[in-house]
Structures are given as structure tokens and as C-alpha cells.
Amino acid sequence: MENDLTILCTTAMGLESVATQELRQLGYTDMTTENGRIVLRGTATDVARLNLWMRTADRIKIVVGRFKAETFDELFEGTKALPWEAYLPFDAAFPVQGKSVRSVLTSVPDCQSIVKKAIVDRMSAKQIQFMSFDESGDTFPIEINVTKDWAEITLDTSGTGLHKRGYRLDQGEAPLKETLAAALVLLTNWKPHMPFIDPMCGSGTLAIEAAMIGLRLAPGFNRSFISERWPLIPTDVWEKAREEAEDLADYDTRLSIFASDIDHRMIETSQENALEAGLMSDIEFKQMQLADLTLPDENGVLVSNPPYGERMGDEKGTKAIAEQVGQLIQTRPDWSYYLITADKQFEKNAGQKATKKRKLFNGYLETQYYQFWASKHH
CATH class of the missing domain: 3.40.50.150 (Vaccinia Virus protein VP39)
Structure with a gap:
């Protein structure tokens, strides 16, 4: 698992090539650029690094799975077959957002609730003792995206969009992101x-x-990032990524x-x-x-x-x-x-x-x- 996450960097339309260039400079070589997104393989460490370093990406997501889904049954079974217990703790709060583009399954609310139900089913079956899903723990934002009858389920590791750097207290009328x-x-x-x-x-x-x-x-x-509290990306991974960022900063350059x-x-x-x-x-x-x-x-x-x-x-x-x-x-x-x-x-x-x-x-x-x-x- 550690070395095998499928990571998704989403970007605004038109910025894909700039983001790809950024990834190259960060040392990533093997990636696929698609419309508004770049897909690469990596580890928990890469998730932390990309959240800290990507200047032109909107969000860093983990792809949990991708499968064909033309019926609600296929969506349910496909979702249930994914190893959710490897990603979510049992008390996880996991709101499901969705979108559907050029697909048979057009009802987004139905897709969302079916994905939710399938995850609960899977997690219940994996439990040794019965626990109620009170969702009292940390949040794991899930998105179901059905495009041309292919379902892709992702976890958003950024939380607030990456354009929120934390320095903009106030802005003008037409601010640039x-x-x-x-x-x-x-x-x-x-x-x-x-x-x-x-x-x-x-x-x-x-x-x-x-x-x-x-x-x-x-x-x-x-x-901060929503995934800083996830077991999937241990605290020391974040600490190392932040130390690396601190070491690479060059405060002496005269601008x-x-x-x-x-x-x-x-x-x-x-x-x-x-x-x-x-x-x-x-x-x-x-x-x-x-x-x-x-x-x-x-x-x-x-x-x-x-x-x-x-x-x-x-x-x-x-x-x-x-x-x-x-x-x-x-x-x-x-x-x-x-x-x-x-x-x-x-x-x-x-x-x-x-x-x-x-x-x-x-x-x-x-x-x-x-x-x-x-x-x-x-």
C-alpha cells in the first residue's frame, strides 16, 4: 500500500502543462496529463509533498478505485469491492460528493447515497465487533465521479483548495486566484x-x-491540510515534508x-x-x-x-x-x-x-x- 497510491493533481483548465512542469521540477517523471488533471503513482510522502509544494494545482486527491458502472448495482458492487478499511478508520466521517458526465447514471444524489451505503457495508463486514457508524472522527471527503459510464472514486487530501495559501486576509473586487x-x-x-x-x-x-x-x-x-489527521499519512510523514520545505527555502536571495x-x-x-x-x-x-x-x-x-x-x-x-x-x-x-x-x-x-x-x-x-x-x- 505504502508505495502504491494513485495520486491525482487537479488543475484549472489550461494550467495542466504548467502543473506538469512543476511536477517534473519536484522530481516526478511518470505521469499522465488529462483535461484538468494529472495522474501519477506515489506514496503517502508524495501526498504530503504535493500538498505543500504544488503552486498551480487546485487539489491533491487519492484515487481509491475506477470501474465501469452503467447500473446502480454495478456502482454498489464496484464500490464495495474496494479496500476501504485500508483508507478509513471506523469512526471516519466521510461525506460523499458527486458528479456525472455523459453517463447512464445521471442522478448524482443517488450515486452519492449508493457509494455511501456500499462503504458502510464493506466496513461493517470487515469489523470484528459491531460498532455504530457515528462518523464522530476525522473527515475523509469522498467524491464519486461518473464520466462516460466509468466510475472513479477519490479521497480529497487537501481539504480547502490549494489556492488558499493562508496569506490573503483581504482582496480586491476581481482577485486572481x-x-x-x-x-x-x-x-x-x-x-x-x-x-x-x-x-x-x-x-x-x-x-x-x-x-x-x-x-x-x-x-x-x-x-494545514485535512489529511494531516489521517492514519493513512502518518504525522511523521508530514513533519518530514515540512522539514524538507524549511531546508529548501532560500531566504537569502535578494529580490x-x-x-x-x-x-x-x-x-x-x-x-x-x-x-x-x-x-x-x-x-x-x-x-x-x-x-x-x-x-x-x-x-x-x-x-x-x-x-x-x-x-x-x-x-x-x-x-x-x-x-x-x-x-x-x-x-x-x-x-x-x-x-x-x-x-x-x-x-x-x-x-x-x-x-x-x-x-x-x-x-x-x-x-x-x-x-x-x-x-x-x-
């Missing part, structure tokens, strides 16, 4: 020795995620990260969040407008999520931002510029053609990540 912000930074050519600027920083997420990447800080270091915003309240929010993340001395914050931005002299990277649409209140503002960015690109071609926006006219208004575009979802909003590479791209 921390996982997406980390992906935006990882998709650039930024290295910790280069200047990094976000001139429309909102609640500071991009700058904070960049600082965490630059200092090699595990994004999950300051939070040059600058974040500004037109709204002084957002700067206060950013500073509070940076303070909570322990990164106040690694990021310089300043209230200023984009038009007043001057870039320092060496090749750097500008990454931003400019306000647009309703948050902007008008199209004129959106257009002005694109024009100002266009001017920067023209006057300072030695810098690289990366902007995520739903503004379809961005390139036109900036008067610049992006080197590369990438479709990404910010929540449910479809956006483009425009990438303008430096003329001397390194």
Missing part, C-alpha cells in the same frame, strides 16, 4: 535575479507569488519585486497580505498610476492583471491601459511584458502584436495571456 497567479509567473522568463514589476497589483497576489517562487518557499507551508496600484486602499491590502506571508521586506509597494511608471535599467519582467470590464466601469479606461502598456513596450523593448485580460481589443489598442497568446480561465471568465517578449529574449 493564487494558483493562477503562480502559473502566470511560471509562464514568464523571470528569474529571481531579474526585476519584477506589477503596476496594477490589486491585492498583491502576483508579487507575493513571485516572491515565494524566488525564495523557493513551499506555498502550503503556512496552512527586486515592485508592485504598485492607483488605489491606496489596494496598496494597504497588498502590504497586509505580504506581511501575513512574511514577505514584507522582499516586495516594494507604492501607490502610483501606470502612466507614471518608469522601468529600471536592466532587462526585467512586467506581469499584470489589468482591470477591465465591469471592474473598470468603462471601455475608455481599458483602452487607456492598453495604450500605456503599448508605449512601455515601444520605449523599453529590453523588458518582457505579460498581461492577462478579457479585453479582446488589447493588442489593437496597445499597437503591439503579442509574441504569444495563451487562453486561460480566470474563474469562469475566458481571458488571454498576452506575452510580449524582450527583443533580446533570454
Whole structure:
């Protein structure tokens, strides 16, 4: 069992390749990338490490089993055949969530209750003495996912989604999820020795995620995970994983990260969040407008999520931002510029053609990540 868990890293659509790259850097080689998910084999130690280290994944799940299920009988028997006693203690609380996609079994509530009943049946049969399932113990969130008549049952080891790093006390109107912000930074050519600027920083997420990447800080270091209380992943496994994270952190790297915003309240929010993340001395914050931005002299990277649409209140503002960015690109071609926006006219208004575009979802909003590479791209 120890060496044989099937682990699932779920991601937002469009971030699969970034997450796969992250896994490679963490030393994983054998994995399968599918839509919104990456599957790999591993141990309890890997579950702990991935929860602590994955910047762009939403959750880390364990696949308990996968089987064909076109009838409720098949779902019941397939679930009951799985070794639940290896995963759940007898007092486990195990809420079952579900979803069904293009399958004969369309009723999600029925799927959920059948899975629940099958687990109880299996556990009862495995018990030596009778115990009532009062579910008074720790929580093991279970999900039944039926896709094209294949049932997959997973255990969610993260609990709260991994984007909740624990530093964001407050946020602006249209915050970037921390996982997406980390992906935006990882998709650039930024290295910790280069200047990094976000001139429309909102609640500071991009700058904070960049600082965490630059200092090699595990994004999950300051939070807890639901599986920390599971017998399946012993306490010493978590302790070792946290020690490893502490050892790998590189607090001595000098970063040059600058974040500004037109709204002084957002700067206060950013500073509070940076303070909570322990990164106040690694990021310089300043209230200023984009038009007043001057870039320092060496090749750097500008990454931003400019306000647009309703948050902007008008199209004129959106257009002005694109024009100002266009001017920067023209006057300072030695810098690289990366902007995520739903503004379809961005390139036109900036008067610049992006080197590369990438479709990404910010929540449910479809956006483009425009990438303008430096003329001397390194």
C-alpha cells in the first residue's frame, strides 16, 4: 500500500502543462496529463509533498478505485469491492460528493447515497465487533465521479483548495486566484535575479507569488491540510515534508519585486497580505498610476492583471491601459511584458502584436495571456 497510491493533481483548465512542469521540477517523471488533471503513482510522502509544494494545482486527491458502472448495482458492487478499511478508520466521517458526465447514471444524489451505503457495508463486514457508524472522527471527503459510464472514486487530501495559501486576509473586487497567479509567473522568463514589476497589483497576489517562487518557499507551508489527521499519512510523514520545505527555502536571495496600484486602499491590502506571508521586506509597494511608471535599467519582467470590464466601469479606461502598456513596450523593448485580460481589443489598442497568446480561465471568465517578449529574449 505504502508505495502504491494513485495520486491525482487537479488543475484549472489550461494550467495542466504548467502543473506538469512543476511536477517534473519536484522530481516526478511518470505521469499522465488529462483535461484538468494529472495522474501519477506515489506514496503517502508524495501526498504530503504535493500538498505543500504544488503552486498551480487546485487539489491533491487519492484515487481509491475506477470501474465501469452503467447500473446502480454495478456502482454498489464496484464500490464495495474496494479496500476501504485500508483508507478509513471506523469512526471516519466521510461525506460523499458527486458528479456525472455523459453517463447512464445521471442522478448524482443517488450515486452519492449508493457509494455511501456500499462503504458502510464493506466496513461493517470487515469489523470484528459491531460498532455504530457515528462518523464522530476525522473527515475523509469522498467524491464519486461518473464520466462516460466509468466510475472513479477519490479521497480529497487537501481539504480547502490549494489556492488558499493562508496569506490573503483581504482582496480586491476581481482577485486572481493564487494558483493562477503562480502559473502566470511560471509562464514568464523571470528569474529571481531579474526585476519584477506589477503596476496594477490589486491585492498583491502576483508579487507575493513571485516572491515565494524566488525564495523557493513551499506555498502550503503556512496552512494545514485535512489529511494531516489521517492514519493513512502518518504525522511523521508530514513533519518530514515540512522539514524538507524549511531546508529548501532560500531566504537569502535578494529580490527586486515592485508592485504598485492607483488605489491606496489596494496598496494597504497588498502590504497586509505580504506581511501575513512574511514577505514584507522582499516586495516594494507604492501607490502610483501606470502612466507614471518608469522601468529600471536592466532587462526585467512586467506581469499584470489589468482591470477591465465591469471592474473598470468603462471601455475608455481599458483602452487607456492598453495604450500605456503599448508605449512601455515601444520605449523599453529590453523588458518582457505579460498581461492577462478579457479585453479582446488589447493588442489593437496597445499597437503591439503579442509574441504569444495563451487562453486561460480566470474563474469562469475566458481571458488571454498576452506575452510580449524582450527583443533580446533570454
